[in-house]
Amino acid sequence: MLGSGNVATHLANALARAGHRIVQVYSRNIENASLLAHPLGAQAIDDLRHLDTVVDMVILAVSDDAIPSVAEQLPRTLSGVVVHTSGTTPMDVLQPFSRHGVFYPLQTFSKSKAVDFRSIPLALEASDDASMAQLEAVAKGISDAAFACDSAQRLALHVAAVFACNFTNHLYAVAAALLERNGLAFDLIKPLVMETAQKIMALDPAQVQTGPAVRGDQKTMDKHLEFLKKDPEWQRLYGLLSEGIQATRNKR
Amino acid sequence: MLGSGNVATHLANALARAGHRIVQVYSRNIENASLLAHPLGAQAIDDLRHLDTVVDMVILAVSDDAIPSVAEQLPRTLSGVVVHTSGTTPMDVLQPFSRHGVFYPLQTFSKSKAVDFRSIPLALEASDDASMAQLEAVAKGISDAAFACDSAQRLALHVAAVFACNFTNHLYAVAAALLERNGLAFDLIKPLVMETAQKIMALDPAQVQTGPAVRGDQKTMDKHLEFLKKDPEWQRLYGLLSEGIQATRNKR
Numbered sequence: 244m245l246g247s248g249n250v251a252t253h254l255a256n257a258l259a260r261a262g263h264r265i266v267q268v269y270s271r272n273i274e275n276a277s278l279l280a281h282p283l284g285a286q287a288i289d290d291l292r293h294l295d296t297v298v299d300m301v302i303l304a305v306s307d308d309a310i311p312s313v314a315e316q317l318p319r320t321l322s323g324v325v326v327h328t329s330g331t332t333p334m335d336v337l338q339p340f341s342r343h344g345v346f347y348p349l350q351t352f353s354k355s356k357a358v359d360f361r362s363i364p365l366a367l368e369a370s371d372d373a374s375m376a377q378l379e380a381v382a383k384g385i386s387d388a389a390f391a392c393d394s395a396q397r398l399a400l401h402v403a404a405v406f407a408c409n410f411t412n413h414l415y416a417v418a419a420a421l422l423e424r425n426g427l428a429f430d431l432i433k434p435l436v437m438e439t440a441q442k443i444m445a446l447d448p449a450q451v452q453t454g455p456a457v458r459g460d461q462k463t464m465d466k467h468l469e470f471l472k473k474d475p476e477w478q479r480l481y482g483l484l485s486e487g488i489q490a491t492r493n494k495r
Numbered sequence: 496m497l498g499s500g501n502v503a504t505h506l507a508n509a510l511a512r513a514g515h516r517i518v519q520v521y522s523r524n525i526e527n528a529s530l531l532a533h534p535l536g537a538q539a540i541d542d543l544r545h546l547d548t549v550v551d552m553v554i555l556a557v558s559d560d561a562i563p564s565v566a567e568q569l570p571r572t573l574s575g576v577v578v579h580t581s582g583t584t585p586m587d588v589l590q591p592f593s594r595h596g597v598f599y600p601l602q603t604f605s606k607s608k609a610v611d612f613r614s615i616p617l618a619l620e621a622s623d624d625a626s627m628a629q630l631e632a633v634a635k636g637i638s639d640a641a642f643a644c645d646s647a648q649r650l651a652l653h654v655a656a657v658f659a660c661n662f663t664n665h666l667y668a669v670a671a672a673l674l675e676r677n678g679l680a681f682d683l684i685k686p687l688v689m690e691t692a693q694k695i696m697a698l699d700p701a702q703v704q705t706g707p708a709v710r711g712d713q714k715t716m717d718k719h720l721e722f723l724k725k726d727p728e729w730q731r732l733y734g735l736l737s738e739g740i741q742a743t744r745n746k747r
Contacts (some may be wrong), residue, residue, distance in 0.1 A: 249705070250633065252740075262732050268533035289680040302514045302540055306710065306712060307707075307712060307714060307715050308712060308714055327742045331707075331715045331718050331719070333720075334598075348572050349657065349683060349684070349686075349687055350686065350687055350689055350690060351687060351691055351694070351706075352705070358690065362686045363686060364683045364684075364686065376667075388683075388686070389704075390683075392679070395677070396677050396678065396679055397577070398718065398719075398722055399673050399674065399676070399679065399722070400674065400677075400679055400683065400684075401719070402673055402719050402722055402723065402733075403669075403670035403671075403674050403679075403684055404668045404670070404684060404687055405706055405707065405719060406666045406667075406670045406733075407666055407667055407669075407670035407687060407688050407691070408684075408687045408690075408705070408706070409704070409705060409706030409707075409708065409709075409740070410666050410689045410706075410732075410733075410736040410740075411663045411666050411667075411688070411691055411692075412691055412694075412695070412700050412703065412704055412705070412706075413700075413704065413736055413739055413740045413743065414659055414662050414663050414666070415658075415659055415663075415695050415700035416657045416699075416700040416701040416743055417655075417658045417659075417706065417739070418655035418656070418658040418659035419534065419655075419699065419701065420701075421651055421654055421655040421658070422651065422655050424508060424651070425647070425651035425652075426648065427644070427648055427651065427652055427655075429699075431616045431640075431642075431652065432601070432616075432655055432656060432660075433650075433695075433696055434602065434614045434615060434616065434640070434655055435601055435602055435603060435659060435660045436546070436659050436660070436663070436692050436695065436696075437692055437693075437696070438602060438603055438660075439603055439659070439660045439663055439664055439692070440663075440688050440691070440692035441689075442603070442664075442666070443667050443685075443688065444685055444689070447668075447671065447681075448664050448665075448667035448668040448671055449668040449671065449672075451664065451747055452661070452664055452668065453501070453603045453604070453660070453661060453664070454603075454657055454660070454661030454664075455559075455583075455657065455661075456665075457661075458558065458595065460558060460560060461560055462559060462560055463559050466583050466650065467583070467650075467653070467654045467657060470650055470651070470654055471654065473511065476735075476738070476739060476742065477658075477739075479735060480662075480736070480739060481654075481658075481662075481734055482734070483728075483731060483732055483735060484661075484662040484665055486728070487665055487669070487728060487729075487732060488661070488662075488665045490728065491596050491665065491668055494592070
């Protein structure tokens with residue numbers, strides 16, 4: 244396991260629980276490598292020249308920016324399949340390795356929060372059929388939602404995930420700040436957040452859009468924009484998202 | 496009950512289940528009034544001159560725009576408390592009535608989807624103590640989350656709800672469209688949506704922000720912006736939300 248961040252941590256633990264042996268954990272920072280490696284009985288390394296090359300799989304769970312430089316340092320003679328876990332990086336950055344692929348878990352990981360890996364979609368791509376079969380076997384051991392996905396689709400999936408997860412979380416943060424400033428508890432809005440997420444488990448989000456923008460209630464929107472006048476960035480966001488809702492409505 | 500839309504429907508049904516008698520349902524469209532009124536044993540009316548004035552409570556569950564004109568048509572001699580259900584409209588639009596208030600359920604209602612009213616926060620405001628006591632008694636019969644809230648706080652609450660619910664749902668719709676275009680099922684992203692919502696039940700959203708923007712991963716953001724180049728509106732949204740995430744991070 245190359246990396247010791249959120250993805251590396253959750254993935255290494257899920258693999259270990261499924262019976263796989265984590266041989267080594269690499270991080271530029273040996274303490275971070277040790278924190279992940281030692282509970283799993285793995286060796287911590289901070290120098291890729293110490294990499295054990297006789298392994299079934301080498302997983303680059305490092306930041307997208309670091310993938311090329313880490314890949315550069317790996318021996319070209321690796322017999323195992325070399326994969327990265329990135330949504331956005333094309334598979335072919337790993338072209339130098341005869342067997343390569345992608346093992347992309349579509350989930351938001353925080354180190355402090357446990358996740359049920361079995362429900363996490365794993366997007367798989369491989370250079371050849373044997374590698375794909377290997378990735379599928381490993382994936383099925385930890386998740387019920389593994390699927391084949393080419394690099395172009397994976398990019399779309401990652402962008403969609405940024406909208407549905409990262410950006411959504413930012414809107415929660417804006418709501419939390421607005422409430423706090425006005426002496427209201429963030430708890431008040433939690434049932435609404437859950438209901439909004441639960442609603443789209445069964446229904447098309449464009450079909451269940453509610454609120455002033457989709458109703459074309461310009462007076463309410465004007466009051467809200469006026470309320471936000473001291474926060475020009477949130478005001479712009481309010482305007483742009485409201486326009487987006489109206490454009491979606493008009494397309495249907 | 497004046498109105499027959501989503502709020503009127505869910506609220507009238509919750510009140511009836513709690514043992515309150517719905518006397519009349521008003522709508523400009525008599526068929527809509529009948530659809531809500533008849534299963535509840537109430538009378539449907541489409542002319543406010545037929546309003547039964549001897550009731551404990553008159554609820555204006557109409558669109559914000561319609562509140563002034565409906566209020567205008569009500570006899571000033573109503574003995575009951577006259578309330579509206581709007582997040583954004585100040586209480587004092589009901590000033591002409593000696594007893595008035597606000598009964599604002601903070602939830603997103605769709606007619607087709609049942610909601611558990613007991614967990615819905617109800618923001619209450621009233622012109623006088625007796626009316627407040629009456630609203631509290633009614634509210635507690637249907638919800639475990641009633642609370643007092645002045646008009647300024649209610650506006651903040653509504654704006655926060657638009658961010659956390661309406662805008663969030665629009666981001667789900669954008670994600671759904673991106674996936675569909677690329678031959679991917681919307682189902683793939685559902686575990687991520689639930690995890691993102693569930694995470695903030697216990698944790699501060701600003702603290703658990705993930706994704707390329709909070710990591711400062713400009714290369715990934717550039718790839719995503721390039722991917723969105725044929726959808727300039729979504730591209731602007733991506734840029735503005737990413738900037739917002741970075742501004743929030745820098746403030747902490």
